[in-house]
Each structure stands twice: as C-alpha cells, then as structure tokens.
Amino acid sequence: MTQTSAYASEDAAKFETFKPLIEAYNKDAVDQMQQFDPEFYTKCVAAVPSAEILDSEPIDATKFWSLLSSKEQAIVGDLAIADLTQKQLDGELTALEITKAYIKAAIIAQLTTNCVMQFLIPEALQRAQELDEYLKQNQKLVGPLHGVVVSLKEHMNYKNKITTASYVAYLKNVPENEAVTITILYKLGAVFHVRTAQPQGIMHLDTLNNITGRTRNPRSTRLSSGGSSGGESAVVAMHGSVIGHGSDIGGSIRAPAAFTDIFGIRPTTKRISLMNGLSSGKGQESIVAVQGPLARSIEELDTYMRAYINEGKPWLYDPMCLPIEWREPKLPAKIKIGVLYDDNLVTPFPAVSRGMKETVAKLSANPEFEIVNLNPKWFSEEEMIDIYTTNLRLYTCDGNKVQLSMWSPSGEPLLPLTKHYMNFGGGKELSIYENKLMNGQRDALRVEIFQKYFSHLDFILSPTYNGPAEIAGQSLYWGYTSFWNLADYPNVTFPVGVAHDVQKDAEVPNLRDNEYERMVWYNENNEIKYDPKNYIGGPVGLQLTGKRFCDEDVVAATKKIVSILGVERR
Amino acid sequence: MTQTSAYASEDAAKFETFKPLIEAYNKDAVDQMQQFDPEFYTKCVAAVPSAEILDSEPIDATKFWSLLSSKEQAIVGDLAIADLTQKQLDGELTALEITKAYIKAAIIAQLTTNCVMQFLIPEALQRAQELDEYLKQNQKLVGPLHGVVVSLKEHMNYKNKITTASYVAYLKNVPENEAVTITILYKLGAVFHVRTAQPQGIMHLDTLNNITGRTRNPRSTRLSSGGSSGGESAVVAMHGSVIGHGSDIGGSIRAPAAFTDIFGIRPTTKRISLMNGLSSGKGQESIVAVQGPLARSIEELDTYMRAYINEGKPWLYDPMCLPIEWREPKLPAKIKIGVLYDDNLVTPFPAVSRGMKETVAKLSANPEFEIVNLNPKWFSEEEMIDIYTTNLRLYTCDGNKVQLSMWSPSGEPLLPLTKHYMNFGGGKELSIYENKLMNGQRDALRVEIFQKYFSHLDFILSPTYNGPAEIAGQSLYWGYTSFWNLADYPNVTFPVGVAHDVQKDAEVPNLRDNEYERMVWYNENNEIKYDPKNYIGGPVGLQLTGKRFCDEDVVAATKKIVSILGVERR
Structure with missing residues (x-):
C-alpha cells in the first residue's frame, strides 16, 4: 500500500538542521515547569516512572494526583466550572489559587502523559492576578469563565508564541494574530496555562509527533490517549485543566474523549470559530473541521458551549460563524x-x-x-x-x-x-x-x-x-x-x-x-x-x-x- | 480565446433528433395559453408585434396591459401581497379571480417577452379553487401566501413535470421529487401558474436557450431581461406574477431585477432551500448558489422572506438549511x-x-x-x-x-x-x-x-x-x-x-x-x-x-x- 513517491517530503539531512529548534522548544517546557516550583518539580520527577516504563506498562497515571496537596486535589478534582466561579465570587478561592493548582496538575499530567507542547505559566499567573484584581475592584466576574483554566490545542494561533501544529517546519512560526476562539475565551474570563499536543499532520486518532513525541493515556499509560486532540484528552483526564479546547475533522475530539473516559462534543460545523489557526485544511470544504470542548462532565460541556456561543458571539469576530444561539434544549417526553x-x-x-x-x-x-x-x-x-x-x-x-x-x-x-x-x-x-x-x-x-x-x-x-x-x-x-x-x-x-x-x-x-x-x-x-x-x-x-x-x-x-x-x- | 476542444459536446446531428421534443415542449405552452381563453389569446396575438419587431425595437411591453380588463389590471397592478390576502379574507376577491387575472397577465408577458418555459394553468386553476374552498370552510387562510401567484424558475424540480434547466438533453427528465422550496411555498398558500426561462447552462446574465429562445426586457423589448433568472424578472415586471422565485450564483437574481426595474434579493447562503433541482452546481462549494425572490416592492420581498423562513422553516425539510429565523431588523439611528x-x-x-x-x-x-x-x-x-x-x-x-x-x-x-x-x-x-x-x-x-x-x-x-x-x-x-x-x-x-x-x-x-x-x-x-x-x-x-x-x-x-x-x- 505504501507509495514511495508520496514521501518525497522526507529529508533526513534537512531534518537534522531542525533538531536544535526541537530541543530548544522542549527545553522551554521543562524550564517553565522547573521554574514554577523547583521543589514540586523535583518531587514529581522522582515519583513518576521513566518514559520506558510508562510506555510499556498499563499504569494508571491518576494515582500521581497524590503529589498534590489535598487542597490542590480538591480544587482540581472536586470543583466544576459553576463551583469555581461561585467560590471566587464568595471569596473562598482566588483565580491565582485555582491557576496554581491547575499548573501543578498539568505538570503531573505532562510528566506522566507528555500531553503538553508549550506551557504558558508566567502568562497564566499574571492573568489570574489580573482577574483577582478585577473581581476585587468590581465585585463581579469578568465573565462566565472567570478563573476557569482552559487548555488549548496547540494548532490554534497564540499571539507572539511559536505555533507549529506539530509541523517541525513551523518551529519558527510566531503568529501576530490570535485564534478568534482564544480572544473570545479570554473575554469570558478563561486562564490559559498550556497548549497541548497533536499528532503529525493533525490526522491520527492518536498523538505522536516529531517535536514532542508520544502522548500517553492517563487511564493506562501504554495505551493511546487518542487524537488528534490527544493532548487535550490527557490533560483534562489528568485534572490538568477544566476544559480542553480541541478540534475534530474525523473523530479528533471524540476518540480522545472516549479513550480517556471523559466527555467531548463535535458540534455542528461553524458554531465555533476556526479563524486564525494552523492546519492543512484551509480551503478544504468536502469535510469541514470543527472545534469543541473536552470536559469531565456533560454539565460543564453545556456551560462552556452556552458561554462561548451566547456570550462570546463568535459571529461578531468571524464572518464564517453562524449567528445561532445556544438555545434551551427541547426533548420529547419519551x-x-x-x-x-x-x-x-x-x-x-x-x-x-x-x-x-x-x-x-x-x-x-x-x-x-x-x-x-x-x-x-x-x-x-x-x-x-x-x-x-x-x-x-x-x-x-x-x-x-x-x-x-x-x-x-x-x-x-x-x-x-x-x-x-x-x-x-x-x-x-x-x-x-x-x-x-x-x-x-x-x-x-x-x-x-x-x-x-x-x-x-x-x-x-x-x-x-x-x-x-x-x-x-x-x-x-x-x-x-x-x-x-x-x-x-x-x-x-x-x-x-x-x-x-x-x-x-x-x-x-x-x-x-x-x-x-x-x-x-x-x-x-x-x-x-x-x-x-x-x-x-x-x-x-x-x-x-x-x-x-x-x-x-x-x-x-x-x-x-x-x-x-x-x-x-x- | 475560443477553445475548440472544449466544445466537443456539440453534435448537430444528435441535436436534430431532439427537435421534435423541443417542438412538443413549446407547443404545450401555446396550447395552454390558447385553451385557457381562446378569445383573449387571439386578441393578444393580434395586438402584440412580431418577434422580429420586438427583438429589434425598444418597445415598452407594459403598454399591452391594456389587453386586460380594468378589474384585471387592478388585481395584477395595484394589490400587493398584503392586499391580496386581506381582500380574500374580506370576501372581496377569490383566489380564482386573482389566479385568472395573473394567468392573463402572464400570457401577455409571454407573448411580449417570451419569459415562460412551461405553463401550469390547469394546476393553478384547480389550486385556486381549493384555496377558495378552504377559506370558505375554515374562515381562514391556508397561510401568509394564500392565493398569491408565484412564478418558479424552471430548474426547480416540479413533481411529474418535465424539468430541463434549459438543457435540451433533459427534455424527457420528469422528476418524482419536488423542490423543497415549492413544497414550502405550497404549504404557505402560493399558487403556481408558470415556470420561467433560464439561459443555457443557467450561466448567462441574460436569458437565451435552445429550447424556448430569448427572453426580452419588458421595459424595452430589444434589451436583455437579464439572467439567469431573466424569465422571472420579465414575468414579474410584466405583472405576470406577484413574486418570482429565482436563483443566483453570480448575479442571476440581481442583474435581472436591475435590468427590469424591480427588486431582488440575494440572501446569505443556506437560508432558502436549494434541495431537489437541476443545475451543474451539485457538489460545487467554492461559490455557493442561493435562491431568492424578485418582487415589485421591497415590502413584498420582506413579506415573502419572512413567510418562507419563519413559517416555512426550510430546515425541517432540508438538512442543508440553517435554522435562522427572519428576525426584526436592527438599524442604527444614523x-x-x-x-x-x-x-x-x-x-x-x-x-x-x-x-x-x-x-x-x-x-x-x-x-x-x-x-x-x-x-x-x-x-x-x-x-x-x-x-x-x-x-x-x-x-x-x-x-x-x-x-x-x-x-x-x-x-x-x-x-x-x-x-x-x-x-x-x-x-x-x-x-x-x-x-x-x-x-x-x-x-x-x-x-x-x-x-x-x-x-x-x-x-x-x-x-x-x-x-x-x-x-x-x-x-x-x-x-x-x-x-x-x-x-x-x-x-x-x-x-x-x-x-x-x-x-x-x-x-x-x-x-x-x-x-x-x-x-x-x-x-x-x-x-x-x-x-x-x-x-x-x-x-x-x-x-x-x-x-x-x-x-x-x-x-x-x-x-x-x-x-x-x-x-x-x-
């Protein structure tokens, strides 16, 4: 079945020249984890088995939640979106506390499943502080996702950050514009702390690429976390983020959600903005990609979609999006x-x-x-x-x-x-x-x-x-x-x-x-x-x-x- | 610029074998006009100049409205959709009277501009009688287009009627299914009396085809009525129908409307159903066709769109249609x-x-x-x-x-x-x-x-x-x-x-x-x-x-x- 001619893009010598960029890219992730809390990082590295063991054994990575304090475990484990926002309003939790707990959980997720491509730790901390300041000043939330930690599939353009979509050739690609969906989520109050892995070409129901390697399944580390939103499924299942924002053109939200025992939605096309992102799909209309959330509960999936569509109003930013509200559901009696x-x-x-x-x-x-x-x-x-x-x-x-x-x-x-x-x-x-x-x-x-x-x-x-x-x-x-x-x-x-x-x-x-x-x-x-x-x-x-x-x-x-x-x- | 090879479809001998079909098709139109009211038809034929004169002189065809009685002129000339439905409710007019007046006006339109491909006179009369019966029985209208005479661009499938889209090869094409839009308009109460001409390939901003020939502009018969909905523009401008339902992939509603001094809308795509029709466009997504009305007033255009979308709900029939209501307009103060x-x-x-x-x-x-x-x-x-x-x-x-x-x-x-x-x-x-x-x-x-x-x-x-x-x-x-x-x-x-x-x-x-x-x-x-x-x-x-x-x-x-x-x- 293999067509040799189709692989004319491969060039080992050329690839060799990109290896320093790959190293620098991955070093940044390690540096950010280390700098955030050197002691915590050292403790985690010591506790988590080697990549070889994780890749070959059916290890339940969620047991490493024990590396978190009980308060941190409660924040990332017990509080759905509605709880997180309410507790901030009530003064019981700050966005900074939430964000720090999620960063720690994301570090555990990364060390066990290798789900993250790029950390945004300084940005997340600063953002959380600004949200706390806003709430203090105004006695109200920025929006329905105030202080909600959202992970982003990496192929969405992030302003002034390397954006690769896992294409090695894009390791120097630093977009000036930002994914419209990121702009909207930001306005709704979200905090972004990690950008997650997708497979080569963003076209596997699995996650493996030449920049960050393979992402593992939290439920059994030698298994696949699915793909192409396999970084998202792993980080969400590991309690490393509240919502994972993924994309799907053939199963790329749903397969990862199923593989990691969480929820995912493939909405009807054009309800969530795809504007400003990197993929091979531009101008392809026979099968249209969508974006959508992966979540730990169906209620949060609902909350997120409602907030994104009804308050985010993507059609005000992206002329491809349909002005269709997230309406009240209509279910028959039977x-x-x-x-x-x-x-x-x-x-x-x-x-x-x-x-x-x-x-x-x-x-x-x-x-x-x-x-x-x-x-x-x-x-x-x-x-x-x-x-x-x-x-x-x-x-x-x-x-x-x-x-x-x-x-x-x-x-x-x-x-x-x-x-x-x-x-x-x-x-x-x-x-x-x-x-x-x-x-x-x-x-x-x-x-x-x-x-x-x-x-x-x-x-x-x-x-x-x-x-x-x-x-x-x-x-x-x-x-x-x-x-x-x-x-x-x-x-x-x-x-x-x-x-x-x-x-x-x-x-x-x-x-x-x-x-x-x-x-x-x-x-x-x-x-x-x-x-x-x-x-x-x-x-x-x-x-x-x-x-x-x-x-x-x-x-x-x-x-x-x-x-x-x-x-x-x- | 001519590419000889591209015209390999031409075959004079083959075309010759289709001429009897063309003749029979056109004879049906003449027969219907004649049978509806032989005296009226004879009077019209006598009054209207020859095709040669119409094609070469700047004749204002609307002067032949004088062939109608003054009551008929008032029905087709003075009453907008709202008046037509109100007068039926008030018992001042019947659907049959309206339909007959419009059939006569359409005959004048046909003899002067050659805008019609196929008449539906018996069907229209029967439908009008059914509508009158319904109103009598129920003391209410079937819907917002009760008794409103609508002309249909011929490429929309009409159940059990030859549907050609002006392709000679389709002169034996008799679809079993019906354009969803026709189904919807029918449910809203519309009466269909004519199916109108489009140019060869439905891709001229003009109307000329090998089945029915050229359509003329009512305002000046030697000019073009535009295209590809040039049959619609001519029949509407000639008061031969209340609304013309056309389609547009490059200007095919708007050019004809402009050429004949009437109104037309090219709605955003996927608001009006295109399902079940004949064209070369199937599966082509780079430039998406739309359907929409041509009308004599902007108010009627509005009424028609609102009725079609909000009461017709095309998304209940066609999964390509968007469930977006025709909402109240929002205009700024300036x-x-x-x-x-x-x-x-x-x-x-x-x-x-x-x-x-x-x-x-x-x-x-x-x-x-x-x-x-x-x-x-x-x-x-x-x-x-x-x-x-x-x-x-x-x-x-x-x-x-x-x-x-x-x-x-x-x-x-x-x-x-x-x-x-x-x-x-x-x-x-x-x-x-x-x-x-x-x-x-x-x-x-x-x-x-x-x-x-x-x-x-x-x-x-x-x-x-x-x-x-x-x-x-x-x-x-x-x-x-x-x-x-x-x-x-x-x-x-x-x-x-x-x-x-x-x-x-x-x-x-x-x-x-x-x-x-x-x-x-x-x-x-x-x-x-x-x-x-x-x-x-x-x-x-x-x-x-x-x-x-x-x-x-x-x-x-x-x-x-x-x-x-x-x-x-x-």
Whole structure:
C-alpha cells in the first residue's frame, strides 16, 4: 500500500538542521515547569516512572494526583466550572489559587502523559492576578469563565508564541494574530496555562509527533490517549485543566474523549470559530473541521458551549460563524433512540459491544427512553464500504499536496499513522469533477440520514470507536466518528462506566470479510491480532448523535443518559 | 480565446433528433395559453408585434396591459401581497379571480417577452379553487401566501413535470421529487401558474436557450431581461406574477431585477432551500448558489422572506438549511453607507454613474444617512483584477466537465454567452490543490471585507451591473454582482427611478486599461463600442450589501432608501 513517491517530503539531512529548534522548544517546557516550583518539580520527577516504563506498562497515571496537596486535589478534582466561579465570587478561592493548582496538575499530567507542547505559566499567573484584581475592584466576574483554566490545542494561533501544529517546519512560526476562539475565551474570563499536543499532520486518532513525541493515556499509560486532540484528552483526564479546547475533522475530539473516559462534543460545523489557526485544511470544504470542548462532565460541556456561543458571539469576530444561539434544549417526553451496535462495516471489540449492551439495557428499562435497534435498517455493509471509501478519498483528495508542502521544508520523517492517513483512498489526487461527484454523494447521504432516520428518531447511539482506548500507534479505523464528519451531524462522546476486561472481553465475535474489518482484526499473516491483554485499563466511550444544529438537545439527552448510568464527573 | 476542444459536446446531428421534443415542449405552452381563453389569446396575438419587431425595437411591453380588463389590471397592478390576502379574507376577491387575472397577465408577458418555459394553468386553476374552498370552510387562510401567484424558475424540480434547466438533453427528465422550496411555498398558500426561462447552462446574465429562445426586457423589448433568472424578472415586471422565485450564483437574481426595474434579493447562503433541482452546481462549494425572490416592492420581498423562513422553516425539510429565523431588523439611528461608485475594475456606463450620483445626493441630504465614499479605500485595480480572475476561475474550476456532461447527450449548439462563460479564467481545469488555495483567498477576502469595511459601515451601495439593462447577448462582466457571491454577503437590488437617457448618458468617461474594462467598453478593433442609442429604455438598478446573515437589515435599509427616492411599487 505504501507509495514511495508520496514521501518525497522526507529529508533526513534537512531534518537534522531542525533538531536544535526541537530541543530548544522542549527545553522551554521543562524550564517553565522547573521554574514554577523547583521543589514540586523535583518531587514529581522522582515519583513518576521513566518514559520506558510508562510506555510499556498499563499504569494508571491518576494515582500521581497524590503529589498534590489535598487542597490542590480538591480544587482540581472536586470543583466544576459553576463551583469555581461561585467560590471566587464568595471569596473562598482566588483565580491565582485555582491557576496554581491547575499548573501543578498539568505538570503531573505532562510528566506522566507528555500531553503538553508549550506551557504558558508566567502568562497564566499574571492573568489570574489580573482577574483577582478585577473581581476585587468590581465585585463581579469578568465573565462566565472567570478563573476557569482552559487548555488549548496547540494548532490554534497564540499571539507572539511559536505555533507549529506539530509541523517541525513551523518551529519558527510566531503568529501576530490570535485564534478568534482564544480572544473570545479570554473575554469570558478563561486562564490559559498550556497548549497541548497533536499528532503529525493533525490526522491520527492518536498523538505522536516529531517535536514532542508520544502522548500517553492517563487511564493506562501504554495505551493511546487518542487524537488528534490527544493532548487535550490527557490533560483534562489528568485534572490538568477544566476544559480542553480541541478540534475534530474525523473523530479528533471524540476518540480522545472516549479513550480517556471523559466527555467531548463535535458540534455542528461553524458554531465555533476556526479563524486564525494552523492546519492543512484551509480551503478544504468536502469535510469541514470543527472545534469543541473536552470536559469531565456533560454539565460543564453545556456551560462552556452556552458561554462561548451566547456570550462570546463568535459571529461578531468571524464572518464564517453562524449567528445561532445556544438555545434551551427541547426533548420529547419519551426520547426515541436508534441503536447502532455496530456500523455494519467494522465489528467492535468485545468491550465496546459489552458497553453498548449494558448501556442499552439500562436505557431500555427507563420509561423516558424508547430504544430501537437500528442495525437492520442501517446502510448495508456494501453501502458502508462505499460511504467510508468516499469519506477516506475526500480526506486525501488533493493527493496530500498541502500536507507535503507543510512537511517538506523540514524534511521531517513521516510516522506510520501519517503514512496510513496519506494512503486513505489510495492517497490519490482527485479531479475537481470527481470531488464534486463525491460531495454530491455526501449531500445525498446527509439528506438520507435526515429523511430515513431523523424523521422518526431523536438520537442515534453508537460506539465512538471500534475498540476501547487503542494501543499506541494502532488507531486505524476512523469510521465510527468520521461518518458523522462526512454527514455533519453533531454528537457527544460520553463515558458509560465500562472499561475493557481481560476475562469478559476475550472472545472474538463473528467477523465480516471486508478490507476494513481485516485491517482492524487481522495481522498481515491473516491471523487475528486482537489480544485482550493489550487493552487493559482502556475505557469505552459511546457516541450520541442528533439532528443538525440540535447540539443542545444532544447535550441534554446525554445528561439524562449519564444520570441513568450513574456516570459521575470524572 | 475560443477553445475548440472544449466544445466537443456539440453534435448537430444528435441535436436534430431532439427537435421534435423541443417542438412538443413549446407547443404545450401555446396550447395552454390558447385553451385557457381562446378569445383573449387571439386578441393578444393580434395586438402584440412580431418577434422580429420586438427583438429589434425598444418597445415598452407594459403598454399591452391594456389587453386586460380594468378589474384585471387592478388585481395584477395595484394589490400587493398584503392586499391580496386581506381582500380574500374580506370576501372581496377569490383566489380564482386573482389566479385568472395573473394567468392573463402572464400570457401577455409571454407573448411580449417570451419569459415562460412551461405553463401550469390547469394546476393553478384547480389550486385556486381549493384555496377558495378552504377559506370558505375554515374562515381562514391556508397561510401568509394564500392565493398569491408565484412564478418558479424552471430548474426547480416540479413533481411529474418535465424539468430541463434549459438543457435540451433533459427534455424527457420528469422528476418524482419536488423542490423543497415549492413544497414550502405550497404549504404557505402560493399558487403556481408558470415556470420561467433560464439561459443555457443557467450561466448567462441574460436569458437565451435552445429550447424556448430569448427572453426580452419588458421595459424595452430589444434589451436583455437579464439572467439567469431573466424569465422571472420579465414575468414579474410584466405583472405576470406577484413574486418570482429565482436563483443566483453570480448575479442571476440581481442583474435581472436591475435590468427590469424591480427588486431582488440575494440572501446569505443556506437560508432558502436549494434541495431537489437541476443545475451543474451539485457538489460545487467554492461559490455557493442561493435562491431568492424578485418582487415589485421591497415590502413584498420582506413579506415573502419572512413567510418562507419563519413559517416555512426550510430546515425541517432540508438538512442543508440553517435554522435562522427572519428576525426584526436592527438599524442604527444614523445609517452609515459606504458608496462604491465604481468597483475600481470596470467603469460603469454613464446612466449607472448618474443613478449612483442622484441616489447618493438624495441620501446625503437626509439626516438618517451618513455617506462615505468608499472608492479610495476599496481594493485597488490590481487587487480587483486578482479577485475577479479568481472568481471566474472558480466558476469553471472543473474545466466545465459537469456542464459538458449535461450538454453532451443532446449535442445542442453552445451559445455565444455560454462560450463566454466557459472561457472564464481560460476555462482551465484546476487541481484540487489550486482550488483549495483559491478557496483560501476567498475566505481571506470575506474576512477582509468584514474587518476593513463592515467594522465601521452598515451597508455598501454600488451598481448592480456596469450598465443599465444590457443589449441582448452582451452581458459580459459579472463583477459587480459576482464579487458578493464569492464573498457571500447578502444584498438587495432596487430601482432608483433612473433610466438610460440618450442625451444625458452619451459621454464616455475616462477609462482604465485592464482586460475587463477593454472587454466591456471596446470592440475587437480597439474602438469604443459604447453607443448610447443601444440602451434606450434601460433602467438602472443599484445594489445594497450588508453583513452576513443580516439580510433583514439590508431589506429594512432598502425600504428607507426607496422611500427617500420616491420609488413606488412597480
């Protein structure tokens, strides 16, 4: 499958000349951690196992929260957005105290999961002091996110800070303009302390790049934290930030949220501003990227979206954004959910099927829900092959030319999942005519879903990914999430209280015979590669999808579902 | 400039085999007119000059309104939407009376301007009777467009009716599904009596096709009625329908409205459903088409948009539509308008410059308006050349492959303005990479307009077209309108009470030296081709542009402007 010619951007000698920049970039992160609190840093470094051990053992990194004081643990662990703002108003906590506790938690997150690309510690401390001063002077909060510590996926432009999007060639790129979303969050009162890692090309459901290396999963450090917002999922799951602001063009918010047992939303397109950021996506409209939050509770996800949209009003800053308010949700008395246990293309791993069944059993027993098995009425295997192949071909429709133009100046080596992505649909450059036809298929799909399913269903429940948190470097199949990017329907990924179990999840189910199923389940010798031991500690996250622009309803229904499941704030 | 190879779709022998279909199609229109009222039809045919005379003389076709009774003239001439619905409620008029009067006016429109492709007379009469019955039974209207006669641009799918979009090859195309917009208008109470002409490929600012021929301008029959919604502009200006429902991807609502001295709106994209229609645009996203109404007053345009969006709720039928209500307008106490007398690329003809000056003079004298000359701050000639060239290249970015695939099965001859269009940007097929870069330029343009102009201006006033109503077949320059399709800002075209004047508008202004200016002003021997005698009777329409999704405000400001100008319902 490998196309040698496609990797013409690689140039080892050129890459060598960038290594000093990489070193300096990473040294800055270490320096900031050290300078913030040398004693704390030394203690953490001593306590946390080596990278080799973290990469090879299923370590639960959250146990290192014990390196925090109990007050710090309470701040980062027990207080949701509403609590944080209320306690500041009540004078029980300052933004500075909150920020310091989160910086410490982020340091632990970084040392265990390697989720941060760039720290903003001096800026965060100064900002927190200004917020405290403002509150003191004015007896009111700057906005609904006053003193709320938000981590930012690094590819969002940060004014006067190196912005790489994990492209080595951009290690000298210092934007003068700022992501509109950062401007808005700032106005709402947010504090920014870290910018987090994304994979090479921002196109893996995993996080590994040539600048900062691999990000680990907090629940089991040898597993993947997902991607491309895998820095965000790790830092949020580690209580290193309140909200992680990520982005998603094929599953990049939802897969990381599912892998790390937290919440994430892929809103309908154009509700959150993408303006002023770095990626290969500029001018690409066949599959449109979104940004959105990762959070530890569905309530905070709701609070954040409401604040961002209704008070932030992104359309006042970015003419691409739609002037659509985050409205009050509208749920029917009986919520009708179509359940897709399986996408009729790639069979989920046993833990995921178990998570689906357990969840559906609880919802079925609840009078507020009506459950319909959607599998018999869903697109057939053949149709799904066609849809997914179109989906993949659209990602690489320019023959990867934009990506190659961004890798080429550094000659950086292309990583295995990068090559995997580049070969989507054969990595073939399409003609505009072919692209138009595929856009037409996509639009027909969007209409078919609308008419065939959402005419009588309120939501569709499905896996977020074919497995629990994936083995590092093995996130091969995007279909469970990317289907909804192609069709552009909003969804929320949420934890269901199920994690992979070596005993319970050992049996290989009946499998289909199609190329994607084979890719996921078999090795190159045509042997089953699924081994339950590989997934120890991997959580299962499910995905609830709603009608276009009914993001509010998806969130509201998720609230009901997690309440029934007994899933609490992470 | 002609690329012989691009016209490979032409095949005279094949086209010959379609001629019986064309004849049968046109015969149906004549038969319907005749059968509706043989006596009236005979009287009209006798009164109206021959096609040759209409095509060569500057005849004001509105004088043939005298063929209607005075009651019919009053119905089609004096009653706006609000009057029509009120008089039905009051029992003073029936839907059937309204419909019959409009059918007669449409017959006059057809005989003078050749604006109709397909009549729907039996359907309209039956519908009107059903509406009357409903009102009688229920003592209320079906909806806000009860008994309002709406003409439909033919490329909208009409269930079980031949739908060609003026492609000869589609003369046997009978769609089973119906344009969502037709479904919505029907639910609102509209009566459909005619489907109107569009030019070949739906891509001329003029109306000429190989099925029904050329559409004439009611104000001066040898002039163009504009295009591509030139059937709509003619029928509305001829009082042959209350509202014309058109579409616009480069000026196709606005140019026809300006050429025929009526009103038209190009709403922000995705407010009106395009679902279920025929065009070459499927899957093309670089410049997105819109649909919108042409009307005889700005109030009716407002009424129609409000009814369609707020009561029609197109997002309930079409997942591409945005759930954004038609809100109450918000205008500042003092409305700040930037005036672009000229787009810095192609100098307008004298009548247009005079129309601009007279309009600005009246607005400047009004305390509600603050006028700023935008020309010195607008994009430079060089920048405009770049923007317009990108604009043109995006129209033909697939190397016209989709269009050719739609012409090819019939082998129909390609008309001069079709070839003109096909050579936009050299008619060169772009790579997806190039297309993405141009989309990026387009997005940067959108942001620049937002930040540089709409940061301090409420609206921009400019010509709709470089001339008054154009000579048939000579609409060469799209820039005044297509600029706003590229950037996707909403605008309204409105009459200003100025028409071309052979004496006043004789002098050729100072001209620039760029290819587009040369194309418009000079013939192939490099001599000025502008001749004021050619434009007798040609009205001037201006264009008011507002912020994205602030369509309501553009309409509200236009109301104020036409009131100041003393422009009454046409």
